[in-house]
Amino acid sequence: MSSQDIPEENLPAEQDAHGEVGVADDKDPFADPGLPPHEHRIQDIDERAAKRSERAVAFLFTVSMLATVGFIASYVAIDTDKSVYIFPLGHISALNFALGMTLGVSLFCIGAGAVHWARTLMSDVEVAEERHAVQSPPEVKAKVLADFADGAKESAIGRRKLVRNTMFGALALFPLSGVVLLRDLGPLPGTKLRHTLWSKGKLLVNMNTNEPLRPSDVAVGSLTFCKPEGLEEHDHDFQTEIAKAALMIVRIQPDNIKDKRELEWSHEGIVAYSKICTHVGCPISLYEQQTHHALCPCHQSTFDLSDGARVIFGPAGHALPQLRIGVNDEGYLEALGDFEEPVGPAFWERG
Ligand code: FES
Numbered sequence: 001m002s003s004q005d006i007p008e009e010n011l012p013a014e015q016d017a018h019g020e021v022g023v024a025d026d027k028d029p030f031a032d033p034g035l036p037p038h039e040h041r042i043q044d045i046d047e048r049a050a051k052r053s054e055r056a057v058a059f060l061f062t063v064s065m066l067a068t069v070g071f072i073a074s075y076v077a078i079d080t081d082k083s084v085y086i087f088p089l090g091h092i093s094a095l096n097f098a099l100g101m102t103l104g105v106s107l108f109c110i111g112a113g114a115v116h117w118a119r120t121l122m123s124d125v126e127v128a129e130e131r132h133a134v135q136s137p138p139e140v141k142a143k144v145l146a147d148f149a150d151g152a153k154e155s156a157i158g159r160r161k162l163v164r165n166t167m168f169g170a171l172a173l174f175p176l177s178g179v180v181l182l183r184d185l186g187p188l189p190g191t192k193l194r195h196t197l198w199s200k201g202k203l204l205v206n207m208n209t210n211e212p213l214r215p216s217d218v219a220v221g222s223l224t225f226c227k228p229e230g231l232e233e234h235d236h237d238f239q240t241e242i243a244k245a246a247l248m249i250v251r252i253q254p255d256n257i258k259d260k261r262e263l264e265w266s267h268e269g270i271v272a273y274s275k276i277c278t279h280v281g282c283p284i285s286l287y288e289q290q291t292h293h294a295l296c297p298c299h300q301s302t303f304d305l306s307d308g309a310r311v312i313f314g315p316a317g318h319a320l321p322q323l324r325i326g327v328n329d330e331g332y333l334e335a336l337g338d339f340e341e342p343v344g345p346a347f348w349e350r351g
Helices: 047-077 096-119 136-152 161-173 177-187 237-246 260-264
Strands: 085-087 090-093 204-205 223-228 247-251 270-274 286-288 293-295 300-304 310-313 326-327 334-335
Touching: 047 096, 047 161, 047 177, 085 096, 090 096, 096 161, 096 300, 223 237, 270 326
Parallel strands: none
Antiparallel strands: 085 090, 204 223, 223 247, 247 270, 286 293, 293 300, 300 310, 326 334
């Protein structure tokens, strides 16, 4: 339906379009052709159509609010490991998919609602404005303020309370999406850095064979890497836990062990030390059996495993933590507790 189909008496009063219509001539080949005849929108002449548009705008803002709530709910409820099959993308993270979809819908609906509002309900007056100097004189500034007040009035923000309230709701709720992302900064580590998976009775499992170790499996001069019983490579937090619990086992003739506590915490000369270098946390991987020196390949810190793993060379700040070990009733090597000090770099000692 166009304004030509509406009886003359039902049309809104004709609005003036400002600006002069020019005539093209030799002096001014690009004269202003003026504005075409004004076409009234259906919403200007039919209040029911205007109501329909109002409901459509409110619907879009409401969908935006629901999508924002969905974003927050997805962030809280969906596990980071969960995946979904989406054609044609294949298997993708369910959490990323849900966050992307809800955030996209939320933003789209705010934009679509604002555009629909402007196109169907805000004032539909054509205005021609003459060009003026860049710097605005005081009277122009006053006019801008007056126009702004007129614009606010014509947008019907005061009259269309449903649109106004749902828009405020959508705009107020949307920033919450960013607020909940602050959760990624936490949680606080608590005492997690001070403890590892080792505890009394945990068997020492060979990292290569995945079998528990017996004392007879450890030859003099050999270097064996161990993990705590129950920690498997496919575990979700394997990398986090092994970064703290990785252990190296060497066997030294008991007579050659100089440190008294080291001897007490060993079993028949088998000693267990943290594999994590106390400089900046590289895994120690080299062992010299004649000197009992363990070497970190990153910056060459060297530890004497026959003397409490004290640092004899390099930038490491302190000795490697030792794990107290023994043998259980079935003859397997087991831990007799956790490390008594934090493993790895000693940043917590400075506070
Ligand atoms: S990390 Fe081991 S010496 Fe630097």
